[in-house]
Amino acid sequence: MMIDIPDGQEPIGYVWGEMVPGIGAAAANFSLSVYEHTTLGLREFEAARLRIAQINGCLFCLDWRTERDGHKVEAEFADAVTHWRTTDAFDERTRLAAEYAERYALDHHGLDDEFWTRMTAHYTQREIVELSMSIGSWLAFGRLNHVLGLDAVCRLTPG
Numbered sequence: 001m002m003i004d005i006p007d008g009q010e011p012i013g014y015v016w017g018e019m020v021p022g023i024g025a026a027a028a029n030f031s032l033s034v035y036e037h038t039t040l041g042l043r044e045f046e047a048a049r050l051r052i053a054q055i056n057g058c059l060f061c062l063d064w065r066t067e068r069d070g071h072k073v074e075a076e077f078a079d080a081v082t083h084w085r086t087t088d089a090f091d092e093r094t095r096l097a098a099e100y101a102e103r104y105a106l107d108h109h110g111l112d113d114e115f116w117t118r119m120t121a122h123y124t125q126r127e128i129v130e131l132s133m134s135i136g137s138w139l140a141f142g143r144l145n146h147v148l149g150l151d152a153v154c155r156l157t158p159g
Helices: 011-019 021-036 042-056 059-063 077-082 092-106 113-122 125-147
Strands: none
Touching: 011 021, 021 125, 042 059, 042 077, 042 092, 042 125, 059 125, 092 113, 092 125, 113 125
């Protein structure tokens, strides 16, 4: 870990909440809003979120599974996200969510008219904005936690 955490302090709470309270609280509110106010379906939400987690390498994000109304994606879902181009486990919206997340993170200048034609055929403009903001949140905060080494100390335990 790149940041010294005092004994007895929870790492993310300390770094986000005590080290930079003005910035950290706003970031935490934005991060939580993505989960609390989403209108996206669970599968497309998780496909985009997990693809960003895979790209960022954030251990905590890779372990996390979003739950809605007592439901989570199936155990094999993360592997399907890795193979989003060829998996038969995804409908077109879910596949596009994974593709958009990958391209947003790795080649946002390459989001061409062909991509947007496919995207707007399956998502409303509101959904595209929501997905874009969600991806931005995951990209920024997952990467931040990984770069500072916070993801390793906050990793979820299996089960």
